[in-house]
Amino acid sequence: MRRTPVAVALLVAATLALASCGSSDRLDPDPDDAPPPSSAGGAAGEPGGSGDPGTGGGPTSVPVLPDDLEDAAALADLAALAEQEAGRAPRALDGPIVGGDISWPQCPRGMGIPERRTLGLPMPLPTARFVVMGLTNGPAFFPNPCLAEQVAWVRERGLLAGAYAVASYPDERTLAAYADEGPFDGGEEHDELRNVGYQQALFNITEMRRAGLPAPMVWVDVEPVRDWEWSADLEANAAVVEGLQRAYLDQGYEIGIYSTPSLWAAAVGDLALGVPEWRAAGPTSRAEALERCGADWVVQGGPAAMGQWVQGGRDLNVTCPGAEAEVLGWFHPF
Template identity: 30%
Template sequence: MLVLLACWAFAAIVGLAGAPGAAAAPAKGGSATPVGNDVSWPQCNKLLPTGQAFGIVGVNGGLANNTNPCLADQLAWAQQSSGGTGQPLVALYVNTANPGTAGSWWPISNQYGGTTVNNPYGTCEGAPDEACAYMYGYAKAYDDVHLRGVGNPTVYLWWLDVETGNTWSDDQVANRADLEGMTAYFQSIGARVGLYSTSSQWGQIVGQVPAGSNLNPLPSWLAGARTLNGAKNNCASAPLTPGGRVTLTQFVSRGFDYDYSCI
């Protein structure tokens, strides 16, 4: 993640690649609790943990509009996961952002990928408003599915990595629309979607999510813990959205992100 998933893994919250190797296991206090790992571009060519219960791989290279250069190797690593939790053996996460017209690309219509998108915010005409933010998110999700080299994209749970390290609007409704557009595209292909953040970052970027939003029922993956016990305790924290549920938490140990399944 920009840098919550592999920046928190170097400080606490965005990835890995190269040939899998043995990395130090987290301190578990003698517990046999199964945990997973999330990895992405910062771990390219580094030794990866072994024996992980599940693996979550970053699709992007730190920004919503690029690709993790080690994606294939990291997916192969994740597929060796041992299981034993309520999480899928392999999941993905994608960077998110709402750069507006300051970005390298910004939509000017409701058309993308050869489709006229049903936009709940109206017609995008190139302004940095909710309608175009929705289209931007939709387009980034479309690109993640079609341009990043992910085979069988419908089978994965796609986590949306929402962090203040990426570029966001001051308009929380536009930011929410952006994430709703991403969610709508992933769900349109039959894929599952979840939300990754901390409560403070989510509150700053998105704020309150209304009941009618497609973000409302999505599961939450909470970052911010420093230990396995802290991650376990975070399972009882409030989800990012009122209709969601905390199903996964993250902690950092010895330079790697570890993840505890709450289900």
């Protein structure tokens, strides 16, 4: 069928606009196949707590186009839809951008595992433009018990939504359960631990998708984990983090690192991933958090992304100078 130039232009505009608002189609493992939590007890630190400082949505929907594209009414509808959807596309952000992070401590009191009962701490300030949500109830394989409610809170306010998850060293039972469950075949030392890290990440991805959090990046929190302490073997600890990174990348997610130089070195030595860094400043100030964006505070060889400080019972965050252009690659705009 012959199409007029106007019809073709409108069709292209409408199709591009619709495609731009669809989410990426990543591999979706069956949530029922997620590894079960370890039965061992324990706890892990959370951003701000150390003092040292279903996602991805579904496939893009394809518009059903009318048979006769030369019909004036149909063309008008397509043009209007294209304009509407184009207006919803996220625009570049000016910085610095201020936000917050939350996890199990912000859940209503009395939830969670015995070692990490939730605290009912305050949610982010009204000035927050982004919120990074923790996927775990402390250590790996234990989910944040109110993640779905926190995602709904962020969605209702139209904020940028992000995700982070604590990395932790496995106990003997967890290691035995997942040592052979992953892409690492034992050809290298510590491959069993890499497989455990891989399963930690798959567990986190499943929880994120169940809660409806389509964040494009997961920040890996590496710090002391009380009751799930890192081992004395830094290379073994690093293998867990390497496995985590592999799983996130395999599933189409980028990663960043949350830590400080001293906490990172104490846990995984000189492991250098070169990924974006979310740097903790502890109970200090916004000025100190921005100071952490400097070259003196490099954690693992990656660029400075955000600084975090604790104030008034909240974890507050600010993007590092020059990082604004990357923000939409870290968060999902609700």
